[in-house]
Amino acid sequence: MQSIRVSNWFGSIVSAPRVVVEVETVEQIVEVMRDPERYPAPVRAVGSNHSTTPCGVAEGGTLLVMRKMDRILEIRDDTVTAQAGALYLDVNILLRKNGLQFYVNVELGNITIGSACTGGTKDASFAGEFGQLASYAVAIKMVTPSGELVEFTEDDPELLQVARSSYGLFGVVYEATFRVRRLDALSVHHEHFTFEQFAARLPELSARGESMMLYINPFTDSVTVEFRHYEPVGDPRTLTSWQWKLRNYVWSHAAPLFGHRVTTLVRSRRLRGLLYDLYNRFIVFALLTFVKGERTAAMAQQIRYPVVPTNARYTFSIWAFPEERYVECLRAYFAFTKEHYRRTGYRVDLLSVGYRINDDQSSLFSYSYNGTVITFDPVSTGSEGWDQFLRAYNQLCSDLGGVPLFNQTNFLTREQVDKAFGSRIEQFDAHRRRYDPGGRLLNDYFRELIASPGA
Ligand SMILES: Cc1cc2nc3c(=O)[nH]c(=O)nc-3n(C[C@H](O)[C@H](O)[C@H](O)COP(=O)(O)OP(=O)(O)OC[C@H]3O[C@@H](n4cnc5c(N)ncnc54)[C@H](O)[C@@H]3O)c2cc1C
Structure with missing residues (x-):
């Protein structure tokens, strides 16, 4: 039987499933699950395939592409229900017309509902809110491997x-409901620090009660912080988007x-x-001068x-660290990137970023399960040396006691995963x-990182 070549959005993860199905109905998913002869294992679903790890790879198996199941089914006062292949941004556009918005507005508009409710995500948390999309998923419908709903x-x-936290390992998601909030005006500004x-002011900055996203440059020893908070919306037609x-x-586009x-x-x-x-x-x-406003959308x-994607594309990785130890960890990252550059000649060619994410036990693999975290995430055009850099970065972050994301931290080892999640791995696998x-539904990636021996 011939296989088909598939790659993730960036082009860095290439695989060869035997069968690719562009799913349009729940019945099709049931049929796939019930016919292992025609649809060999592993059976993996993908949305926009934007992940930077092989989490959605169905090598030699069956790949279900969910994008055609993209209907937005119901909007209520505080929830929205959509099919798994709907793009988060498309749902958000409709929410806005109804005076609503998602709690977490990740920068990637292409993330699909199916991935958003079962995988790792991040956007800087607002006071009293979470920074992970799945935390607001209140109902998830799946087809299990036996074909049950x-x-x-x-x-x-x-x-x-x-x-x-199931990443398609319990079943294929066909529909999910998210809790949503009233539309508000978003106030944003940036401040620059050495x-x-x-390091000296982090406790005071966190205590302001605003969301904090960081642009980090180890080579200029600097951190630029994006602060955001909500204001009452007033007239929604006056919200600005140009910033x-x-x-x-x-x-x-321009930076990559x-x-x-x-x-x-x-x-x-x-x-x-x-x-x-x-x-x-x-x-x-540009961030300090132009990207500011009291009433943005x-x-x-x-x-x-x-x-x-074109040449204006980028890729990245991520690990999260307890807020109280962040300065020490970030200092080690600065030293590591410079030392790696001296030793190998490779340095990341874009700004690194970081997100402050509130304490959150809503999902089992939440990377802020044990308390509020801040991440540092190298970003790159993926040039030669990036993969080697990431392996060294993973080791540094694991040694520092960090926590990764299965869909956004590439080249993880089982040892690093066990160290980061401890008994939660066995709990999940049960x-x-x-x-x-x-x-x-188990592919080699998750077999190595999560499954008990012999699975
Ligand atoms: C340029 C770029 C920018 C990004 N920016 C951000 C950002 O700001 N914040 C952030 O959090 N992330 C960001 N990401 C990462 C991205 O959000 C995650 O990798 C996300 O999982 C991608 O969504 P997707 O729909 O493409 O999922 P996929 O990559 O297609 O799938 C992710 C995982 O979910 C599983 N899955 C997908 N659909 C289903 C389904 N219907 N049923 C069961 N399992 C399913 C897959 O098997 C896989 O394990 C970015 C990625 C890129 C490339």
């Missing part, structure tokens, strides 16, 4: 908690394109470094990335085996 709801919080200033459009253009050009065209390592730093200083200037933060005793 099951629903996880708040009536059984323990099961909902594991389902919110590393030492940031986010500018940010989105620079972040998702510049990084790509400099990385591929400039041969002198010293000149490359100077150009990266010059451009990064320009980005910080939260939804405008989301970017609709092109279906087929549930997984109940829904999928034959391992039909």
Whole structure:
């Protein structure tokens, strides 16, 4: 039988499933689950395939592409229900027309509902809110490997908690309901710090009660903080979007394109470094000067990335650290990136970022399960040396006691996963085996990182 070549959005994870099904109905998913001859294992569902790890890979098996199941089914006062393949941004656009919005507005508008309710995500938390999309999923409907339809709801919080971390390992999601909030005006501004200033002032900055997202540059020893909070919406027609459009253009297009050009065209390592730093200083200037406003639209933060990426694309990784130890960990990251550059000649060609995420036990693999965290995430055009950098970065972060995300932290080892999640891995796998005793949904990636030996 012939296989088909599939890659993730960035193009870094390539695989060859035997069968690819563009799913349009629940019945089709049931048919796939019930016919292992025609639809070999592993059976994996994907949404927009934006993940930077092989979490959605169905090598030699059956890949269910969910994008055609994209209907938005119901909007109520405080919830929205949509099919698994609907794009988060499309749902948000409709919510806004109804005076509503999602709680968490990740920058990636292309994330699908099916991935949002069962996988790892991040956006800087607002006071009293979570920073992970799945935490607001209140009902998740799946087709299990036996072809049964099951629903996880708040009536059984323990099961909902594991389902919110299930990554398609309990079943294929066909529909989910998210809790949503009233539309409000989003106030945003940025402040710039040297590393030492940031280190000294972090407790005070966190105590302001605003969301905090960081732009981090180890090579200029600096941290720029984006602060956001909500204000009453007043007249929604007066909300502005241009600040986010500018940010989105620079972040998702101009910066990666510049990084790509400099990385591929400039041969002198010293000149490359100077150009990266010059451009990064320009980005910080633009953030401080232009990306501010008292009444912006939260939804405008989301970017609709092109279906087929161009040279203006980027990739990244992520680990999270307890807030109280963040400065010590970030200091180690600064030292590590410089040492790695000296030793190997490789440095990331875009600004690193970081997110402050509130304490959250809503999902079993929440990376802020044990308390509020802040992340540091290298971002790159994926040039030569990136993979090697990531392996060293993983080791550093694991040694520092960090926690990764299965869909956004590539090249994890079982040892690192066990260290980060401890007994939660066995707890998850016990549930997984109940829904999928034959391992039909298990791919090599999750077999290595999560499954008990022999699965
Ligand atoms: C340019 C870029 C920017 C990004 N920005 C952000 C950001 O700001 N914040 C953030 O949190 N993340 C960000 N990400 C990461 C991204 O949000 C996650 O990787 C997310 O999982 C991608 O959603 P997707 O629909 O493409 O899922 P996929 O990559 O297709 O799938 C992710 C996982 O979910 C499973 N899955 C998908 N659909 C289903 C289903 N219907 N049923 C069961 N399982 C399913 C897959 O098997 C896989 O394990 C970004 C990624 C890129 C490339």
